[in-house]
Amino acid sequence: MPRTLAFLRHGQSQWNLENRFTGWVDVDLTEKGEAEARKAGQLLKxxxxxxxxxxxxxxxxxIRTLNLALEEMGECWLPVIKNWRLNERHYGALTGLNKQETREKHGDEQVHIWRRSYDVPPPPLEDSSAFPSLNDRRYRGVDVPKTESLKLCLDRVEPYWNEAIAPAVRDGQNCIIAAHGNSLRALVKLLFEVSDQDITSVEIPTGNPLLIQLDENLKPTAARYLxxxxxxxLPGGF
Structure with missing residues (x-):
């Protein structure tokens, strides 16, 4: 029996709008982001x-993207499981910086490496930063990163996939994963077996559900944006 996953990147956030590196900073959706979330729910319905x-x-x-989508679907009753391992990639010392200003300061090539390379993380966030995550009570007991490459992001996402999401899907559940550009890219790399080189060109649009059909071995057999x-x-010729 085929299984269905829906990957949903959150709608536009305030720092998306301001062209800033966000990572683990907890910014909210813009009005456009809320509209994207609702549209995603309508498409899923x-x-x-x-x-x-x-x-x-x-x-x-x-979280708000998921809630707004579920409202549009008329399925707010669906169980929601939250876990920090699905957080956005931690952008380290780039956190809060304007992307264009960072290019002007460090050069396009260096910023491209920090943003798009698979295994080169940005410089770590200083403890004195205005955007610390270490003292946020939602991360009590978590070894909070100070920077992450996509590889390091995958290193924390993959165990959660194996321990929580994959068992639910194997049990026959169709699931929605509402997360972030890089945590979803990490899952795409894992499921579609994308090479380290090719994953750098994979982009997940905001608020556009990616519907994936899986076989009994949790291998993708079809995938498309709604x-x-x-x-x-999409990788793999889909």
Whole structure:
């Protein structure tokens, strides 16, 4: 029996709008982001898949995106499991900086490496930063990173996939994962077996559900974005 996953990147956030590196800073959605979340819910409802459970991060923009989508679907009753391992990638010392100003200061090539390379993290966040995560009570008992590459992000996402999400899917549940650009890219790399080189060109659009069909071995057999006007290329020829 085929299983269905829906990957949903949060709608536009305030720092998306301001072109700033966000990472673990807990910013909210813009009005456009809220509209994207509602549109995602409408698209999922039109698709007709019966979902059984949902997973999200502990960051407001992802949680609210999921909640708004579920409202549009008429399925606010679905169970929601939140876990920090689905958080956005930690951008280290880049956190809070304007992306264009950072390019002007460090050069396009260096910023491209920090943003898009698979295994080169930005410089770590200083303890004196205005954006610390270490003292946030939602992360009590968590070894909070001070910077992450996509590889390091995958290193924390993969165990959560193996321990929590995959067992639910194997049990026959159709699930929505509402998360972030990089935590979802990490899952795409894992499920589609994307190479380290090719994952650098994979982009997940905001608020556009990616519907994935899986076989009994949790291998993708089909994948497509529900809003084709804002679709991005998918790996594996889908």
């Amino acid at each position: 039109q698709e007709g898949t019966e979902f059984d459970g949902t997973f999200t991060s502990v960051q407001t923009r992802a 809003d084709q006007d804002r679709a991005q290329p």
